[in-house]
Structures are given as structure tokens and as C-alpha cells.
Amino acid sequence: MRVLFLFCALLLVSLLTLGHASAQVESAAFPVAQLDASARTSSMGGHNPALVTRGTGGLFVNPALLDASMHGTAEFTYLNHVSDISGGWLSYARTVEQLGTAAIGIRYMGFGDLDRLDASGNRLGSFNASDVGLTLSLSRSYSTRLQYGANLNWLHNSIDSEGAQALTLDVGALYHDAERRFSAGISLQHAGVVLSSIGSRRDDVPTDLRIGITKRLEHLPVLFSVTAYRLHDPDGGPDGTTTLGNIFYHIIPAAEFQFSEGFRVRLGYNHRRHDELKIKSRLDLAGVSTGVGVRVRRVSVDYGFTSWSSLGGLHRITIQTAIR
Numbered sequence: 101m102r103v104l105f106l107f108c109a110l111l112l113v114s115l116l117t118l119g120h121a122s123a124q125v126e127s128a129a130f131p132v133a134q135l136d137a138s139a140r141t142s143s144m145g146g147h148n149p150a151l152v153t154r155g156t157g158g159l160f161v162n163p164a165l166l167d168a169s170m171h172g173t174a175e176f177t178y179l180n181h182v183s184d185i186s187g188g189w190l191s192y193a194r195t196v197e198q199l200g201t202a203a204i205g206i207r208y209m210g211f212g213d214l215d216r217l218d219a220s221g222n223r224l225g226s227f228n229a230s231d232v233g234l235t236l237s238l239s240r241s242y243s244t245r246l247q248y249g250a251n252l253n254w255l256h257n258s259i260d261s262e263g264a265q266a267l268t269l270d271v272g273a274l275y276h277d278a279e280r281r282f283s284a285g286i287s288l289q290h291a292g293v294v295l296s297s298i299g300s301r302r303d304d305v306p307t308d309l310r311i312g313i314t315k316r317l318e319h320l321p322v323l324f325s326v327t328a329y330r331l332h333d334p335d336g337g338p339d340g341t342t343t344l345g346n347i348f349y350h351i352i353p354a355a356e357f358q359f360s361e362g363f364r365v366r367l368g369y370n371h372r373r374h375d376e377l378k379i380k381s382r383l384d385l386a387g388v389s390t391g392v393g394v395r396v397r398r399v400s401v402d403y404g405f406t407s408w409s410s411l412g413g414l415h416r417i418t419i420q421t422a423i424r
Contacts, residue, residue: 129264129303130255132209132231133290137161137189138177139404139418143391144354145368148312148327150285152276154400155420156191159203159237162272162287162310163249166203166239171195172424180415182408184212191235192423200240200249207233216260227260247274253290255305257298264303268292281316281323288332307332316358325354325368349375354389364393366404379410391416398422 136142137160141151149162155175158165170193179187187210193203209231216224233256239249251270256263272287289308297303309332316323328350341349354368367390374387391404399421406414 129294129298130231130233130257130266130290130306132187132207132233133253133255133268134306134308135179135187135209136404136406136416137191137205137207138175139391139402139416140366140393141404142406142414142416143366143368143389143402143404144325144356145327145352145370145389147308147310147329147352148285148314148325148354149272149287149310150274150276150283150312150314151325152274152283152314155418156193156203156205157189157418157420159191159193159205159235159239159249159251160189160207161289162274162285163237163239163251163270164247164272164274164285164287166193166201166237166249167241167247168195168201170201170203173420173422175418175420177416177418179209181209182412182414186210186212187231193237200238203235203237203239205233205235205237205251207231207235229259231258232256245275245277247276248272253292255290257303259298262298263296264298265295266290266292266303266305267295268305268307281318283314284312286311321358323356323358325352325356327352327354362395366391366393373406377409377411384409 136146138155138157140153141161156170156173157175157177174192177189181187187208189207191203191205193201195201211229213226213228216227234254235251237249237251239247241247249272253268255266255268268290269292270287270289272285274285276283287310290305291307292305294303294305308330310327310329312327314323314325330350348371352368352370357365370387377386378384385407386409389406391402393402402418404416
């Protein structure tokens with residue numbers, strides 16, 4: 101209960117400061133590092149550093165989510181973005197005695213062929229743009245309920261002949277009480293330095309401080325999830341937004357209906373994404389995410405959909421298995 105109180109107090113203090121901060125414009129580069137790396141996390145709104153999973157893709161959210169049970173496990177996620185944009189995440193973990201659980205992760209995002217135009221708008225051919233990340237991860241157990249871990253990330257963003265690079269560090273901790281079906285996590289993602297930028301602009305690393313909790317109900321097969329994200333940069337909503345409105349810009353509620361070990365249905369809502377992408381005046385589903393998960397023996401397949409209103413939606417498929 102001490103750990104639960106500590107996480108709740110930290111979350112409350114962070115949220116109460118949001119209404120007193122001025123708005124800032126997001127200027128981070130390296131977009132692949134900001135996208136959800138699995139269908140399960142995306143279908144539950146994304147970002148939660150306390151969402152315990154069997155798959156190794158959790159290392160991209162919180163390195164402390166890795167544990168010894170993932171030894172020899174691999175996970176692959178494919179993203180079908182809007183337009184011609186697509187992406188992929190691949191991760192693999194091994195447990196090393198007296199060291200901990202180590203993992204490697206690769207992420208890639210391609211933006212398709214882009215038209216090259218002159219000053220008058222005449223087409224002069226095409227060029228490509230892409231985003232790549234390499235992650236080395238290590239997680240250790242402090243006790244039976246407490247894990248901690250760190251990632252070292254190399255990020256590379258290219259547009260035609262221009263490129264940007266960055267080195268970043270992720271650190272995180274996870275408290276997981278299996279008996280009470282409760283988890284609490286905290287992670288600081290992508291704190292680091294930009295080694296080179298594209299053109300004359302100054303790129304920024306996509307730093308994100310997150311706190312999350314999950315709780316499985318005792319008498320109902322439902323796992324509830326609450327995430328607070330971007331706590332390092334409490335920009336809140338548009339000018340004139342109330343303190344409560346600013347808080348909602350940093351909160352993601354979600355639920356997973358665990359009908360059995362082999363079948364689960366998920367639902368999440370991101371208010372910031374809804375407000376930024378909504379087009380319709382009524383019944384606009386921007387920011388709503390949903391998905392399903394199926395497990396057969398040692399193979400898990402998850403699907404996640406994230407609505408981008410009339411622009412379409414993002415589709416993710418994740419396959420996870422043990423390949424010892």
C-alpha cells in the first residue's frame with residue numbers, strides 16, 4: 101500500500117501543476133520514437149508504463165516491463181499509417197544470469213515517395229524520407245514486486261540527402277503485485293542529445309515523463325488503465341482551457357476485457373488526440389482506439405485500431421512468440 105500511495109501522490113502533484121503552465125509548441129523530431137510500438141498499447145490509448153505484458157515490445161514504453169519470463173521471446177509489430185506511411189517494430193529478449201533481462205529493439209518508419217518540386221511548383225521527380233531507431237535494453241529485479249531498467253537509443257531521421265541523429269536514454273521502474281492484480285509504473289523516455297539536425301533548424305529529442313497504473317477487478321474480467329503522460333512539459337490545451345481541461349490533455353483512460361487467457365477486447369481514449377484531429381462537430385471518434393488479442397499456445401496475435409477522424413485510422417498487428 102505504501103507503493104500505491106507513493107505513485108498516486110506523485111501523479112496527483114504532477115497533475116495539479118498543469119493548470120499553472122503556459123502552452124508550448126511541440127517541436128520534437130524522430131516521429132517513430134513517439135508512436136505506440138504494439139497493437140495492445142495502441143488499442144488502450146498508448147503510453148502506459150505499467151501495462152504488464154508477455155511481449156518484449158513493452159521495452160519501448162518502459163524498460164522495466166522486461167522480465168525473466170520473456171527469455172527467448174520475440175515480438176513484431178506492423179503499422180499501416182494514413183496515406184503511404186508504414187512502420188515496423190522488432191524486439192527480442194534474453195535473460196543473462198546475474199545481469200538481468202537484456203533486449204534489442206529496432207523500429208522503422210517509411211513515408212513513401214514524396215514529390216520534389218521547384219520554386220514554381222513544377223515536379224522534378226521524387227525523394228524518400230524515413231525514421232530508424234536502435235534500442236539496447238536491460239532490466240533487473242530489485243525484489244519480487246519491483247523491477248527497474250534502462251534503454252540506450254540511437255535515432256536517425258532522414259529526408260532526401262539530409263539527416264538528423266540523436267542518442268537518448270530511457271529509465272523506468274515498475275511495481276507489480278500479482279496477488280492484488282495491481283501495477284504502477286513510471287518512465288522517462290528519450291532524455292538525451294541531438295547529434296545533428298536537418299538543415300538549419302534545431303531538432304529536439306521527444307522526451308516524455310509518464311506515470312501509469314493498472315488494476316484488474318476482483319469479480320469482473322476487466323483491467324482498468326490510467327496513464328498520465330507528457331508530465332515534463334505541462335502545456336495543457338488551447339488558450340482559455342480550464343485547469344480540468346488541461347489535466348484531460350495529459351490523461352489516457354482505457355480498459356481491457358479479459359474474457360479468457362486466449363481472447364481479450366480493448367478500448368482507450370486520448371483526449372489530446374481527439375481535440376487535435378476532430379473534424380466533425382458531432383460523434384467524431386478521433387482519439388478513440390480499440391482492438392482485440394488472441395493467444396493460441398505460445399503465439400499471441402493482437403490487432404489495434406486508432407481513429408484519426410475523417411482522415412482515416414492507424415492499423416497495427418502484433419505477433420509475439422517464444423523462439424528459444
